[in-house]
Amino acid sequence: MSHAAPLAVVNYSEDWWIQILKAIVIFLVVLQIVPLVLLVERKLLGRFQSRYGPNRVGKFGLLQPLADVLKLLSKEQATPNTAVPWMMAIAPVISIFTATATLAIIPFGDVGSWGDHFGLYGIDVSIGILYAFAFGALAFYGLMLGGWASGSKYSFLGSMRSAAQLISYEIALGLSLLGVVIQAGSLSLTEIVDAQRDYWFVISQFVGFLIFTVAGFAETNRPPFDLPEAETELVSGYNTEFGGMRFGSFFMAEYINMIVISGIAATMFLGGWHGPGPAALDPLWMLLKIAGFLVFFIWVRATLPRLRYDQLMSFGWKVLLPLATLNVLVTAIVVVVS
Amino acid sequence: MTEQTGANGAPPQGGIDPLAVPYRQREQSITLERMDRPDEPVYGTELEPETELFTVNMGPHHPATHGVLRLLLTLEGEVVRSCTPLIGYVHTGIEKSCEDQSYWKVIPFVERMDYLSYYFNAMAFCTAVERLLEEEVPPRAQYLRVIHLELNRIASHLFWLGTSALDLGAISFLWYCLRERDKVLDLFEMSSGQRMHPRYFQVGGVIEDIPPGWERKVREFIAYLPSRLDEYEAILDRNEIVLRRLKGVAIVDRETVKGLGVTGPLLRAAGEPWDLRKAMPYSSYDHFDFKIPVGTVGDHYDRYRVRMAEMRESLKIVEQALDGLPEGPYITQNRKVALPPRHELATSMEALIHHFKLVTEGFRVPPSETYAAIEAPRGELGCFVVADGSAKPARVHMRDPSFVNLQLLPHMAQGSLVADLIASIAMLDPILGGIDR
Numbered sequence: 001m002s003h004a005a006p007l008a009v010v011n012y013s014e015d016w017w018i019q020i021l022k023a024i025v026i027f028l029v030v031l032q033i034v035p036l037v038l039l040v041e042r043k044l045l046g047r048f049q050s051r052y053g054p055n056r057v058g059k060f061g062l063l064q065p066l067a068d069v070l071k072l073l074s075k076e077q078a079t080p081n082t083a084v085p086w087m088m089a090i091a092p093v094i095s096i097f098t099a100t101a102t103l104a105i106i107p108f109g110d111v112g113s114w115g116d117h118f119g120l121y122g123i124d125v126s127i128g129i130l131y132a133f134a135f136g137a138l139a140f141y142g143l144m145l146g147g148w149a150s151g152s153k154y155s156f157l158g159s160m161r162s163a164a165q166l167i168s169y170e171i172a173l174g175l176s177l178l179g180v181v182i183q184a185g186s187l188s189l190t191e192i193v194d195a196q197r198d199y200w201f202v203i204s205q206f207v208g209f210l211i212f213t214v215a216g217f218a219e220t221n222r223p224p225f226d227l228p229e230a231e232t233e234l235v236s237g238y239n240t241e242f243g244g245m246r247f248g249s250f251f252m253a254e255y256i257n258m259i260v261i262s263g264i265a266a267t268m269f270l271g272g273w274h275g276p277g278p279a280a281l282d283p284l285w286m287l288l289k290i291a292g293f294l295v296f297f298i299w300v301r302a303t304l305p306r307l308r309y310d311q312l313m314s315f316g317w318k319v320l321l322p323l324a325t326l327n328v329l330v331t332a333i334v335v336v337v338s
Numbered sequence: 339m340t341e342q343t344g345a346n347g348a349p350p351q352g353g354i355d356p357l358a359v360p361y362r363q364r365e366q367s368i369t370l371e372r373m374d375r376p377d378e379p380v381y382g383t384e385l386e387p388e389t390e391l392f393t394v395n396m397g398p399h400h401p402a403t404h405g406v407l408r409l410l411l412t413l414e415g416e417v418v419r420s421c422t423p424l425i426g427y428v429h430t431g432i433e434k435s436c437e438d439q440s441y442w443k444v445i446p447f448v449e450r451m452d453y454l455s456y457y458f459n460a461m462a463f464c465t466a467v468e469r470l471l472e473e474e475v476p477p478r479a480q481y482l483r484v485i486h487l488e489l490n491r492i493a494s495h496l497f498w499l500g501t502s503a504l505d506l507g508a509i510s511f512l513w514y515c516l517r518e519r520d521k522v523l524d525l526f527e528m529s530s531g532q533r534m535h536p537r538y539f540q541v542g543g544v545i546e547d548i549p550p551g552w553e554r555k556v557r558e559f560i561a562y563l564p565s566r567l568d569e570y571e572a573i574l575d576r577n578e579i580v581l582r583r584l585k586g587v588a589i590v591d592r593e594t595v596k597g598l599g600v601t602g603p604l605l606r607a608a609g610e611p612w613d614l615r616k617a618m619p620y621s622s623y624d625h626f627d628f629k630i631p632v633g634t635v636g637d638h639y640d641r642y643r644v645r646m647a648e649m650r651e652s653l654k655i656v657e658q659a660l661d662g663l664p665e666g667p668y669i670t671q672n673r674k675v676a677l678p679p680r681h682e683l684a685t686s687m688e689a690l691i692h693h694f695k696l697v698t699e700g701f702r703v704p705p706s707e708t709y710a711a712i713e714a715p716r717g718e719l720g721c722f723v724v725a726d727g728s729a730k731p732a733r734v735h736m737r738d739p740s741f742v743n744l745q746l747l748p749h750m751a752q753g754s755l756v757a758d759l760i761a762s763i764a765m766l767d768p769i770l771g772g773i774d775r
Contacts, residue, residue: 049513153394157416157756223507224579233760235400305579306507308757309416 023104026122030103034255035065041298048302075244082151083241091149092242092249095142098135099256105131106263107190109273109282120273120283121190128187129177132264133170136219140166142253143221143228147238158237161309162221162228168316169218169225175324176211179331180268193272202269207327209269211320213296216261218316221254222297224304227312262293367611367630370643391419398427402505402760405770409747411759418759421751423744429774436734440700441467441541444734448721449535451736452772454497457483457490458714460539462721462736465620466710467541470703470725473675477664479543480622484659485556486529486538487621487712488652492563493522494715495645495652499570502642502764506583511570518566521559528552541701542676543669553660560653567649574642584639588750588762591636598745602717603648604766607633607640614713621712626658641765675701700729707733716740716767738772 039054039061046053054061079085104122125131140163147159181187183204184195195201202209218225229237239250266272266289275285307315391412398406406427412420432451436444448463449456461483468475475483500515523533529548530536538544574580595608605612613630615623631647633640669676673692682689703725711720717739724733743766750762 045510049510050517051513153392157413160415223509226507227757233402233757302510303573304508305503305577305583306757307579308583309755311579311582 022120022122026103026108027100030100030256030259031252033259034252035069037255037258037294038065038068040295041301044295044298045302048299069248072245072248077246078241078243080151080241084149084151087145087149088242088246091142091146092246092253093142094145095139095253096249096256098139098142099253099260102132102135102260103256103263105189106260106267107193107272108286109279110190110194124188124190126188128189128192129181129264129268130187132260133174136173137166137170139253139257142250143238146242146250147228150238150241152241154234154236154240155238158228158234158240161234162238164309165218165221165225165227165312165316168313169215169320172211172316172320172324173215173219175321175328176208176215177264177268178324178328179205179208182328182331182335189267189272193267193274196271196274200269200271200274202271205269205327205331207323208331209265211324211327212265212269215316215320216265217297217300218312220257220261220297222258223301224306225312226306227309258294258297259290262290262297265293266290365611365613365616365630366628367606367632368647369632369634370640370647371634390414396759403763404501404768407744407763407768407770407773409759411756413756416755416757418751418754418756421748421759423747425741425744425770425773427774428770430771432775433734433736437731440729441703441731442696442700444731445539445541446535446537448734448736449537450771451775452714452716452719452738452740452769453534454494454769455490455715455719455772456535457486457539458712458719459721459736460537461487461621462710462712462714462719463723463734464539464541465712466708466721466723467703467731469708469710470706470723471541471675471701473542473670473672475543475621476667476670477622478547478666479668479670481659481663482544482548482668483539483621484623484626485656485663486526486544488655488659489522489525489556491652491715492649493519495649496522498645498715498764498767502761502767503574505760505764506580508574508580511573514566514570518563521562525552525556525559528555540669540676542672543667545669547668553663556656556660560657563653564650567646571646581639583757583761584642585637586635587638587758588754588765589635589637590746590749594749595636595746598749599742600717600746602714602739602743603641603644604743604746605717606630607644608636609633614711614718618711620710623655625662626655628652628655628658638761638765702727702729703731709737711737714739716769716772717743736772736775738769738775740768740770740772744768744773 042064043053043061054064057063057067079088105125105128107121107124109120143162143166144159147155147162150156180192180201183201184192186192186195192201217223221228227237228234229239234240239247242250263286266286270289270293272289273282273286275281275288277285391414394411394413395408396411397403397408403409408424408427410420410422410424411418430450432447436447439447444463445460448459451459467473496515496519500512500519503511503515526536526538527533529552530538530546532538538546590608592608592610595605596610600608601612609632611630611632614620615628616630628651631644631651633644673689675696677696678686678689678692683693705725705727707722707724709720709722711718713719718737719739720737722733722735722737723731726732747762747766750766751759754762
């Protein structure tokens with residue numbers, strides 16, 4: 001070999017300080033996105049609903065999320081008599097931990113985007129997308145424990161719903177991505193993005209994209225699949241009894257999950273960091289795609305009513321799952337034949 | 339008593355003459371035909387003896403119970419096995435308070451019972467007192483009343499639409515409907531000085547003539563609302579989730595609904611074309627050409643469509659009433675009942691005496707009792723007044739439609755899912771202020 005490939009291409013070769021730096025940067029960036037999404041959601045919802053949205057705290061209401069967090073931080077942690085206190089305490093931690101852990105694998109740029117010695121992602125694990133599913137499956141313990149440990153009937157119903165919902169939509173979610181994996185021939189997210197150099201997989205895997213989007217809504221408990229916290233039915237579902245920053249953690253976990261799902265969608269279907277312009281703009285493109293998906297999340301919330309529990313389940317098992325399986329089969333046959 | 343009871347056991351028509359033509363020939367109903375005919379609910383399992391049931395107290399503080407309704411639910415998983423509504427959390431003793439007020443002071447009290455259809459409450463009470471006094475209401479006042487009643491019906495139905503969509507999870511809808519409702523409230527503010535609880539209806543007429551320019555504003559609203567209703571129907575009627583949440587859900591058959599005494603849109607959605615505006619026309623309702631929307635299946639979708647169609651019919655009535663608005667006095671000329679015009683007080687001794695007597699004591703009503711029923715947005719709103727000859731009523735009782743209609747809830751909820759129970763409450767459209775009074 002005349003010139004060696006950059007070491008970062010072969011994983012785990014970056015300096016230790018770069019890895020720590022990346023972890024901090026990713027964590028900080030995403031945690032800064034969360035209040036922004038919060039504000040954008042409230043502003044956009046306001047506009048969708050012919051009102052203004054928050055505009056009192058700071059210029060254009062920009063400080064509203066800060067005020068919300070301050071309010072939550074200063075709240076008392078109320079625990080019902082029937083609750084299991086230590087479980088109530090760790091449930092939000094599980095939720096937020098699993099949500100942030102998934103962030104590590106989302107690539108914001110390749111090796112070479114900003115330098116030849118590191119890639120703009122936390123880690124490029126060889127199991128790639130399976131890592132995301134592992135933490136996605138763990139996330140449900142947060143909701144389940146939180147709801148069950150609250151000792152409230154609404155929370156209990158909410159956690160039951162979330163358990164059933166997450167399990168049934170996890171499968172469709174996984175199968176919808178399998179087509180992409182087959183086409184790219186790799187589980188690694190960076191390699192999947194690389195495989196989209198010519199065209200985005202949203203074109204060849206359009207059905208998979210649709211299924212992923214629908215299942216993604218269910219996975220993040222966003223309307224029209226927000227049954228675990230259906231406000232008008234279960235008051236607030238699994239987080240009814242949570243107050244203060246414990247509730248805030250659940251809330252943040254939901255928004256981080258939204259960012260993660262948007263990130264995965266952008267990575268798997270929308271060409272990841274690819275976009276016109278120099279390589280230095282790669283993370284910007286990625287963030288833009290994520291932002292676009294987040295706006296779609298908000299738009300759907302403003303438009304659609306909620307499904308009923310049995311309809312949600314039958315839709316997941318009877319429509320999405322067969323469709324996703326069929327999609328995988330067709331993709332596999334096409335890939336093998338061509 | 340020959341014509342007093344109609345084909346479906348109509349309540350006796352106290353006070354007014356029985357109408358010559360039977361109701362069946364007078365009712366003009368439009369049946370909302372449906373292509374789909376859902377037979378059976380798609381959910382619900384057989385109750386197994388070993389299954390664990392658990393009890394939930396839904397409410398009184400629950401975001402979807404439209405106030406402080408409390409439901410004692412027995413759930414099997416998510417399926418409702420029994421549902422008992424418990425009421426009384428906003429009992430304010432309005433009926434008792436009315437006994438301590440002179441007749442004209444009762445009006446603001448009754449307006450606050452069903453706080454979304456205040457004009458109807460005032461109308462029921464005023465109609466009852468007018469019958470006791472045998473007081474004629476001038477035609478202009480009758481038309482003005484009709485205009486306000488129908489606008490109020492639209493406002494009430496708009497609020498129902500918004501909250502129902504909210505209960506189904508479509509959060510934006512509430513604001514759209516409130517935006518339109520605000521336009522109605524603007525009209526009320528212009529004509530009667532208040533957006534809610536205006537005390538506009540008086541015994542013998544209305545308190546003031548409509549201001550100049552009001553008619554134009556109402557016409558603008560009549561021209562504006564149908565396009566909005568079209569938009570709402572476009573967003574709801576073509577939404578698969580909405581249709582799945584509404585169609586074939588909580589079907590209660592016509593006989594059960596009738597047997598429970600349920601009236602209003604709920605009864606009409608079940609296929610019974612019963613509307614007091616047609617059955618026992620009051621306040622010149624027989625002058626107007628309008629239809630009664632009637633459902634065919636009796637599910638939530640019919641309940642939704644009947645109310646949507648009713649709003650359009652109400653617009654028609656308002657338009658006709660504006661077109662045919664007669665000239666003349668807006669309140670009865672009987673100075674023993676209605677206040678004299680302000681300018682007369684400076685010149686006429688008689689007027690001053692009447693004014694003084696009416697304001698200090700009020701008018702006296704001869705000993706008698708009556709029941710006056712009108713068609714409110716939620717059904718038959720009746721007012722029972724007993725007079726003992728003094729200036730204060732001996733008893734005022736309201737037959738509030740929300741209260742009677744609430745009986746339907748256990749029938750709707752039986753065997754349905756919790757989410758459908760919420761939809762049922764929304765479609766029931768109960769106003770707890772009216773239920774508890």
